Amino acid sequence: MDAAVRLHNLTVNFDDRFTLNDIHWTLEPNQHWVITGTNGSGKSALAAVLAGVGKIEAGDVLGLPKKVGLVSFEAQAELIAQELKKDDADIMDVISVGTPVHEMIFEYCVDTELARDLVEKFGLTGLLDRAFRKLSTGETRKVMLIRALANEPDLLILDEPFDGLDAATLTMLQNHLAGLVTTTPMVLVLNRFDEMPDFITHVAYMSEGRLAHAIDKQDPHAYQELYQLLHLKTTHLNIPPADNSNALPTLDPKHPLVKLHQATIKYGDTIIVDKLDWTIEQGQHWQLSGPNGSGKTGVLSLITGDHPQCYTNDIFVFGFQRGNGESIWQIKQFIGYVSTSLQWEYRVSTSCRNVILSGFYDSIGMYSKANDNQKKIANEWLALLGMTQRADQPFNKLSYGDQRLLLIARAMVKHPPLLILDEPCLGLDDINRQLVLALIEKICQGKQTTVLYVNHHAEDQIAGIENYLGLVKNS
Template sequence: MEYQWHEARLALGGERRLTIPALTLLAGQQWCFVGSNGSGKTALARALCGELPLCQGRAPVITGALRLSFESQQQLMAAEWQRRNTDMVGEEEEAGYLVSTLLLEQGDEAEARHWLRRFGVEALWSRPLRFLSSGEGRKVLLARALLAHPTRLVLDEPFDGLDQDSRRDLAALIGELAEAGLALVLIVNRFDEIPTGATHLGLLSDGCLLLAGARAEVEGSAEVRQLMALNRTAPPLPPPYEPPPSLPPGPLVQMRQIRVAYGAQVIIDGLDWTLLPGQHWQITGPNGAGKSTLLALITGDHPQGYSNDLTLFGVRRGSGESIWQIKRHIGLVSPALHLDYRVACSARTVILSGFHDSIGLYVTPGDRQWALAEQWLNLLGLAGQGEQPFHALSFGQQRLLLIARALVKQPPLLILDEPLQGLDPLNRHLVREVLARLIATGRSQVLFVSHHPEDAPAGLTHRLCFVPDAVGGYHYHQGALG
């Protein structure tokens, strides 16, 4: 089947448009589209599924296409939250969506279990959706999409949140699906995530499909060579908002024999770990190992923190401190925070909310807070976008704002869980440089989680590794970086 766009302009809301000068998708072709943050990648994904109204030009009528994206994951989590927060809450609603419930809505059990097994996550069958890691959630949603048997599957940033082995497995699965005849389109921001089997490439810039054609032709273009070679140098860091808080001497975080379990499913078992002053830790391990759970214990967002021997900033967890007393010492970026940031607000408001550790802003900011928010907008290349609605921006631009939200108060502890998800090469370089400068100031200590080793900023001093053992659990290897 042939789908063709010619001089097409499609509405994105307000005056914004996506322009597709010329694009033809033919049976047997495997397309991958690349672009920087805000270039229009997600808009193109929507267009390829027939979701955008045509303003002028020619566009095909598309049926049977399915799009899998961060937006669809966020919508599912919002529905899950509503399910658990009704006035009439039964046992099933309290648990929220189980993985099994979610998949059985779309297909039969045998096929659902087949796809979970193919992704190596069949053990998640009875797990509540809200307890999945970012990578586990991606795998479950992809299994759900495949159960729908779409005529075309558009994967918007499918590798985000997946560890190295899972990315390799997904790339292999994409190849298998393509060979089986499924029409696949990938939207990515990393050139190294372009599948080897992609036959055609497209390059987006400023809401326009700049180039589209055979892979060799596009890869050899001057535009792609320039994009792959560019670097950005970060301007100086904005000053801190206030002097560093007075903390008691000793470790910022101390954990003894930590155990976290959901029924018979043990996530963390017997972990001893201490974060001493001056240390900056990289935390590594596969999807589902417990990395995000560990961070949630520190931020106060996990209820099992109360039942464990956990000391934060010199105070034993559960000794009467409030969650806000904990959070005022912490800056956080994580996939879970991004999913939860569903309030309607401006880009500037997102940064300002970092002063108060809130989702949305419920107090009037002072002049100095306002000025610092502007400086962070300028530093991250978002000058002039302060009044833009947060959810009208691209995923990558949203992630930049959440990074600024975490950094704006330059807290004693900065927790970065997959912070560079969704960022293009230029912005990844920029954020790494900003983090390296912040580490060098000695004001903030960093916990950094990423499945991409190359994403780690300079200045990390120690590593905690979650290493699978032979019986399905994990060992915890830790020590100084050489």
């Protein structure tokens, strides 16, 4: 590839099944990219565009090389479908046995010596006379890899090339690709960051058909953020357990967590919230939205007991009727709370691990000795956040977004029945916002804590939150 490939303001349709939107991307000849993202984000579609696949509806693709080597599940399926067509008895006098493997490889490739070497390394020598369509999925994948590698492409595109390979074969392929670094630009589509070869120079992150981030891998800050985002989006780790030695009292599952009946907040003649009826059942995640002045914070204060008018309203929380002698701490033990103001208050010089541990004691900073199980749980939260290597770093030296992630983990460490996240993305840049939203999605998947997510914008939705309450500002 002698010149840069440029995708400018590009919209591409793939048979009305998927659309890439407004793609701006430049690949220089000396760069090697990984495209990553969650399932359905458009990773494979973006890679396919470089091979000329898809219908361009807007924008331009400039500088595509003439010879592109593409290996993907879609291309694999298409090749097998072509072979199966040879079985059509209506157009053939004899039953086809299909194209043999040696023909699929050696009549296609340019470098036959390399092809023979790869056939041996991939363990296909004994299969050269077998019909291509009789191979297993993994074996057909190896044939396609050999074809692409031995055809001396100007640009090599490999979509999940390491899937299904044993450890030895995976290492062999990675070593071979490393040997192409100086001659062949490469684009790899990968779900897992831990499979990323060392020679990769840049990373593209796809989200909902758009190129959300394109970073230089040598930028440690940007790379760390993107690593955490992908880790939270795709990891199979579950929400860490609670500490059984410090378990919260069990709530009656027949009672809602919160029930507001005709709740009203007013100051003099000014009514902020007027006769609000709202019930939050256990396991029922909610999004509370509304403009400034609509009463979002006031409603939260009614629930937590921090609003003076909570005792003049008909409010039921965690089995308690407000005003019947319960203490504020009896209520707050069941609530995890994260807000920008809490982050402003949390200015003590302590480690990331201790911030999470402080959630067991509802303290700002650590003034008690954590037990071994609590330390284990804190380490599991750090692993979930992709921050294991930063466990002993000072909290106040972290980025604003990383601090927010740790404070959410702190609020969650006791598995409160209700987690209130008050404008958790306020003040965050785009990638840190996505990190926080990904963590909230993870918590919703855990099904042990009910999430109440508070924000300004109703359209800023989170997977797993299916209930919505919108407040309006009274004139």
